Amino acid sequence: MLLFMRLCLVFCLGTLISSLSPLDQAQAREITDMAGRQVSVPDHIKKVYSLSHPVSFLLYAFAPERLVGLNFPIREQDKPFLPKALIDLPVFGAVMGHGAAMNPEEILGLHPDVLLVWLDRFSDNDKIIQQYGKVGLPIVFVKADGIEDYPETLRFLGQIMDKKERAEQLASYIEDVLKRVEIAVAKVPEGGKRRVYYAESRDGLATDCDRSFHTIAIRLAGGDNIHHCEQSTHGGMEAIGIEDIIARKPELIIAQSRDFALGAPTNPVWREVEAVREGRVYIVPRIPFNWIDRPPSFMQGLGIQWLANLFYPDLYPFDIKAETKNFYRLFLNVDLNDADLTQILQ
Template sequence: MSSGPVRGVRFALQRQLAACLLVLSSSLATPPASAREVVDMAGRTVSVPDVVERPFGAAPPLTALLYALDPSLVHSLNMAFTPGSEHMLRPGTMDLPVLGSAMGHGKQVNPEALLALKPDLALGWLNDKSDLPPAGIEAPFRKVGVPLVYVRLETLADWPPAFEYVGRLVGREARGKQLADYIRRAMARVDQAVARVPAGKRVSVYYAETPDGLATDCDTSFHSEPIALAGGANVYRCEQRTMYGQERVDMERILLWNPQVIVAQDPMFIRTAAGDPRWQRIAALKSGRVLDVPRKPMNWLDRPPSFMRALGIQWLANAFYPDRYRIDMRAETRTFYRLFFGAELSDADLDELLGGGRR
């Protein structure tokens, strides 16, 4: 047989294969015929399915939001939950695939992996500090034909309307309102307790985010917002420059600030500070006011910033001003986990979450 016919047969087979792949891709990515138009929180009009069954959260806060609304809506993760949290979550949650996110840093979602998930809708993180332009965020979803709806989640005050909006979007309206109401009440209680503390008498706080304690965030950053909401005065006063944050500072500046309280995000920092005589000179260490942030199943304050902050600001306010914000944190933590996770915490769970609060 001559080479010409062979090439012709091969070309025909390649065309047939490409056509089959195109049909398969279209069947997975094309939204159902029954659709509706919604206006997202960025003001865009988006065509979405009448019934949303397989939403994808394009960033950790969005996946957290979906989980709280209904764990059955979560089919993949952006990042893993804290190890050892299995009993606080729906069975199988820890085994879900980790696809990454569309944020501009960390593991980025792969369009092919997204397509295999068969999502019918994606939720995008609307945050004015985003390091990516909208085109960069939207690209992977446009490529596979999945509609993207932006949800604003920059401050804790954004969470109640976000829960209500997404609750309506995915058919969980009553649940969305229930969660929104809790957050509004928690914020109001904390604000009422700390609002009258004069600026000059607010507890000075340093936010230590890394094992060495030398990375922190500005007082205006959304990463450190819980400190401000709880009435703390963040000693690192500046304007947030990037979405990621964690700006480096030196030990000399921290010694000059001499904060009354240190909020520690990394558990290794406790060991670092205990073995470094420079840290021992700081007021927070002298008085034992180093707060080890609870992290199960998600961090109570940040990374990711989530609805957990509604509990985190109560924990902080009680630690900053125990005479002003009096609360039974064990009882409140039980209530919160029951509502947002459907989890019943044991005494051992509470000991682990709250027992190491001050070091």
């Protein structure tokens, strides 16, 4: 009888343990995410998936070995400039942005310990929790609007993912850059900020507000974005007329489209713009990722230095080749040669 009772007890315990979720079986802890929510996560987070492009990009630099999948395929020309841990990962989409929409059920097959989500003020966070929380995995929101968020976000991730040393290394670099750029910009005389137009589309007539998260890098670098307004949508890319651009007299144009940048000097309409006539149209570097926007990422740590030097070369002297090599080595663990630099900076 005693033996029978012991066997029953063992069977019941086994059934109970097998019915628990992975988080129940692992030792768990309570954290407060960057949205102020209390979340139970495993003591040791070894696998993560990001539902949002900006957070994924941050993980490319901070913890590529912990990612279990990507939001979109990596372009062939970008692969030599990225950590090898990323190259062969499967692609499963994202909550928003370009690329495929994500199927919540597919996440389970990846077996991540947590899901990370961009704390985006234009998103319906409750809807994201409802949609993706049903798979039974912890959802952790993190800030990633722009480079100003990254020191705090990196230290937060370092704390919950047991990577404090790496987090501090990257956070300290960004803080140092922000401080140096701020000091330089503070020396610009009142009313002396360079007027900048941000041209995003192939025709040059889509832009973003000066108070948009899409233009944070321009703002931090001390540029006076001529499109003065508040961001009203997540995507931005607001239409503007060429007459408005001519009237606002930008001294420089920061262009996302190579076609626009190369075509504007021979376009009689665009030659009415001072920046075009004077040859001050600059193409944003984008290998392996955009230096200033779409999506915002850690690359802004290099992008705001490039911009500050374009705007105020005397106030912010900048050896772009040396700093690019240093940045790629630190953030992407890639050593660049001269041919790489030519490809990135062309």
